Amino acid sequence: MTVNRRDALKSVGLTGLLLGTTFRSPAAAAQTEPVDRCDAPDLAWPRGIEGQRKADMGNGSFLNPLMAGDHPDPSIVKDGDDYYMTFSTFNAYPGLVIWHSKDLVNWQPIGPALTKNVGSVWAPELTKHDGRFYLYIPSKETATPGSKTTSWVIYTDDIRGEWSDPIDLQLPYHIDPGHAVGEDGSRWLFLSGGDRIRLSDDGLSTVGEVEHVYDPWRYPDDWIVEGFAPEGPKITRHGDYFYLITAVGGTAGPPTGHMVIAARSKSINGPWEQHPRNPLVRTESMDEKWWSRGHATLVEGPKGDWWGVYHGYENGFWTLGRQALLAPVTWSDDDWPEFGGGDLSQPIKKPVESRNQVHGQALSDDFSTDKYGIQWNFFEPGADEAKRITRKNGVLHLAASGVSPADGSPLIVGVGDQAYEFECDIEIDDGATAGLLLFYDDKQYCGVGFDKDRYVMHQYGLERHRRHNPFGKRLHMKVVNDRHIVSFFMSADGKSWDRFDRGMEVSGYHHNTRGGFLALKPGFYSAGEGETRFRNFRYRAL
16 A cells, blocks of 8 residues: 555544645635645645755746745845845855845845945845945854944945945944935935934945834734834835835744835835834744744836735744745835735735746756855855865865864855755765755754764764774765755765664744754855865755
């Protein structure tokens, strides 16, 4: 008798935990156009390159997430027929990859905008003004305790070209800048907490002092939230009004906390009128597919319609980080934006029919081309970290650094699948230790490494030397992450595999247990002395 894996999991009550659950709320049923699909959540999404999840269903509809995996705090700009978007990248450098789309659903990476390390960066603002693109970037230095918070600006006249060096705007105590241009042409940054500051005409410095201009809408006292935390202000001018879209309720913690609210004014100087139907977006139940939904930006669609891009955690998969979501926006008879899509667990009609639109990129890497910054990033790199990498004849040479992944800046890559495997051919020098990881941060990671004599286990951010390594200085290693159940495999030739004698469960490797707003990412490291040579990194969604 053949037993379906999903039915087997149901019998032991693990379906919701290991597979997640697709929920259909009355709001979703009323506001979206459902498409027939398999009931199993792991088969619900269309599959793209290497079986990776993508949104475009190929039948005129899309299914969230818009950008699977760690894509928080989306900032989007429309430039003619083109759309550009970027996301918080925190401690990973190079950072702030710019993505491009024609249809708002399928996206391709262009390259990283930020190469100089300014600390942990989050909630950037991508905008275009008078023919020039700007990125306003809040950051916190992480090298020393009590380090400063500020915001930077970088700019370019060619979004596919190089960006300027960062300029410090000297903005402590504020995050999440949102660019706005007033009715008189004045330029502003709206900031967390309902504050703002004026910008110079060139947008590269501030003028005057921070001022408080807006008291955000307050939710009822009995709502379960993380904290008030007004943040992520985004200004959109539409018709006779400036619309101020803000997030409140905290960005993680209780799934029902994060939300989207709105206010409007006929002048950039206020006064600001609260939306009578706030909040516009909020997770109301732990049964919903998407949790902690918030941090929205409005954008005009290809046909003149309107859409909202925001982020949320996937039910049961905090480890993937906050994922980018797309929802339709309509304008009410009293000139207010209204978000549709319900809890976004159901397919939605695409903004425009599109053909030959490829989404995402292959994560497998034969190291014949340079994907540093587009795919691979160092975690908290030093100023000269990039010099550790050389490529020769399809081999990535990575100089050793530190004694473990905790102090050696591993190379990591973001993924968006609930289940996947990755493998690599690894060869070490005599004094080196190297291996494959699932990496959250320098205190929370797991994996297996090896030196020429022994294996080393990485679990909970701790190292434990293990039994004899029979492969010596070169082996093939594979990691399987099947919805948080992790297995490791070793091979001499990459064809015949032996399962390693230890496995792990990693559902707790996420922000609500560790902090940091990051995601659990595949990666590899080289520590000790000498170098490690990596060949044929392969990724496959399961």
